[in-house]
Structure formats: structure tokens, C-alpha cells
Amino acid sequence: MNPIPILMYHNIAAAPKGVGLRGLYVSPLRFARQMALLRLLGYRGLSMSHAMPYLRGEQEGKIAVITLDDGYRDNLENALPVLQRYGFTATCYVVSGAVGAHNHWDAEQLGLRKALMDAGELREWLTGGMEIGAHSRYHPRLPEVDARTLEDEVAGSRQELEDLLGIAVTQFCYPYGAAGGRERDAVQRAGFQGAVTVRRGRARPGMDLFDLPRVLVGGHHAPHVFPLQILTPHEDRH
Template sequence: MPDTAARHSPSIPILVYHQISEAPPKGAPFRGLYVAPTAFARQMALLKLLGYEGLSMSALLPYLCGEKSGKVVGITFDDGYLNNLAHALPVLQRHGFSSTCYAVSNLLGKTNEWDRAIGIAQVPLMTADQLRLWVAGGQEVGSHTQNHVRLLKTDATTAQAEMTQDKAALENLLATPVQHFCYPYGEYAEPHVAMARQAGFQTVTTTRRGRCAVKGDLFELPRVPVVRSTSLPVFWLKIATAYEDRKNA
């Protein structure tokens, strides 16, 4: 017989955003990774209206572990773009939400240089001081490696250093623990999972689509992508139904 309890076990969505900014002209590479500030504001307002609490990975962890229950959504931002600070932070504060931004320590104050070769527009990343403003604003910083490397194309020693040294650098800058990691590009293998554990991270997020199972694997957490074309009805489907879970089926 089917496992009814497993089928109806609670699921927690972790949203993933990149840039909160107006999209570049039509035809620009990866234009979909931009979410307009007005769209982001509407999405957060809908979460609040529906009774959800938007949480950072640290605040979400007890829910993922089954130690707390409630109507919660994880909110994450990849890469540390300055437009997250400018456009997302005020909205998050307005609703009393927290979030986690995964930063790249060697590129603070620079641009998304890892995208340059494929023609993606170069956009400012937060400086160390701006990252401190993000934390002072009630938000959290996670690790995304020192240089936004492709772990699958990096030798083991370098991959381990990219994780541990990014964690240490961010902790030194912010004077606060950095306990959460995100695999750059969503690319990783089993050895990288072990490295993340050894580095002392508490959770690791991926780009695998879906909501998280309570008491599931904390080192390969799926997320729910929010992109430029995500309408408000689809946004609701992504968080409140099995819409994203089927994407990974």
C-alpha cells in the first residue's frame, strides 16, 4: 500500500532569487534571472497576506528539522548583488521577513565576473560594508565559494579551500557565524557534500527544483526558482502546491 503519511508529509519551499532589478533588453543572456522590484514587492506582500513567514536559512532550520511547525518560506539570494540591498531589503523589512544571501568573498565590491565569458551584463556586487548593512538590516549571509567556481571542474584541494576560506573570510568581515552554503551553478558531486559537512555548514542549497521535505537531507536542499516571467498566480502555485515538486519528478 502507498505510504500515506509520507505522501502528505509537510513540505517547505525555499525561494531562490538572483537579481532584483529591471531586466536588460530582450535577447540578453539569462534575462530570466532578473525579477523586477515591483514584482518582488508583490510576491512578498502575497506571502504576508497568505500568512507565510519569510525566513533566513538559520531561522528556517528548526522547521526543516521538524523541531518547529508553521507556515514558513525560506528566502535566498544567490551571488550578493547590490540590487538585493537596494530593492529587496526594504521590502523584506517592511514585512518583517529575513533571508539569506550567498556571497562570493573574493569578488565583494566587484561584479559577476564568472558570467563575463558568456556575455552576461556585469552588475555590481555588494562591498564588505554593504554586506554589513544587509546583516544590520536583519538579513543573513551564506557562503557561495571565494570565486564562484565550478566545483565539478575544480580539484578537491581547491574546492575544499574555496568553501572553508570563503566561510572564514565572511565570518571575519561580518563578525558573525556563516553556517549555510550554496553550490555555485548548482553543480556538485558526493565529495562536495562531504566537504560542506567537514567545513561546518549546517545546510546546503542546490538548484534542484522542488520543496523541501521536513527531516530531509540538509546538505542537498532543493529550491523554488523565482524568475522574471513568474506571474503572481504561478508564484502561489510554486509555494502552496506540488507544482515545483513535479518539476523534479
């Protein structure tokens, strides 16, 4: 069966000058070229929910999963039109306690406040045909919090997003990709169907659905890296 690259993006925008973590930014033009290349190679870009039958091994096909972490407003402005142009779907993982706010968890470290989608913008993302998954309530490192906080961050983020948006939230993304057995159990117990990490690699049907690896698509990569990441074991060796 085909390996399934689960692509991980953060901001789809030009990187502001002087920002150290250029890896977090993919320009709109580059994102559009990457989606065009997926199409050209015969891949369909799918959200996590749409990809579940493939990840479970119930369905076969050439697919790539498109995920965007944190819920930045630039995803709505710059990624949504491109995704729609190619008939692709994608999952945006939202920090439920920071809707309409900014990246409080790393703004200081980055020296940069980045706008997160508010409730109206999240609804636009949904009506545009895209998915919203949960990314905790406050973006802590889950292995470092006590049991009660863990439940609150995991089950609470699902509840908060479902109440706010009136949708079912079935996908989770561990903040910083940090998760051990206790965190995976909590996510499963909260009723999620899948969860992604930041461990490098392409997913394969039959893998643990609560410990899925991803492919970091960084703005700092040379353009030829993207096809290597999708088509070859480039990511799998690490």
C-alpha cells in the same frame, strides 16, 4: 508536515534591455507583490538559519525560505526594504573572493557586469536583520576542481566572510547548484549547517540538509506561477 519552499532569487531589479537571461531578474514591484502574497497566505519569510528548526522537523509552521544568490547590490537597494516591511528575513549567498567586484563568472556569457555588494554594503545587509551565507570564493563548478581547491573554495569562503564581517557563517550555496557526495562532505566538514542546490522542488522536514532543493522564482514566469510554486506540487513533480 508542510512542505517548505526555499525561494531562489538572483537580481531584484528591472531586467536590462537585451539581456537573455530574464529569469535572473525579478522587478522590485513583482518582488514586493510576492512578499505581500506570502504574508496574505499566512507564510512567514525566513532566512535559512531561521528556517533550520523547521527543516530539521523540530518546529512546525507555515514558512517560506527566502534566498538570493551571488550578493548583488540591488538586493540591498531593492529587496531589503521590502523584506523589512513584512518582518521577513532572508539569506544572501556571497562569493567571498568577489566582494565589491562584479559577476566575473558569467559576465562575459551574459554580456553584462553586475555590481556585487562591498564590505560596507554587506554590513548594511546584516544590520538590516538579514543573513549572509557562503557561495564559494570564486564561483567555480565544484565537482570539476581538485581536492585542495575544493577545500579552499568551501572552508576558505566561510573563513574569508567570517574574518571580513565578524559573524558566524553557517549556510552554503553550491555555485550552479553543482554538487555530488564529495562536495556535500566538504561542506559538512567545513562546519556549515545546511546547503542549497538548484534542483527543483519544495523542501520537506527531514530532507538531507546538504542537498536541499529550491524553487526558482524567475522574472520570465507569468504572475500566477508564484502561488502555484508555493501552494501546489507544481515544483515537486519535476
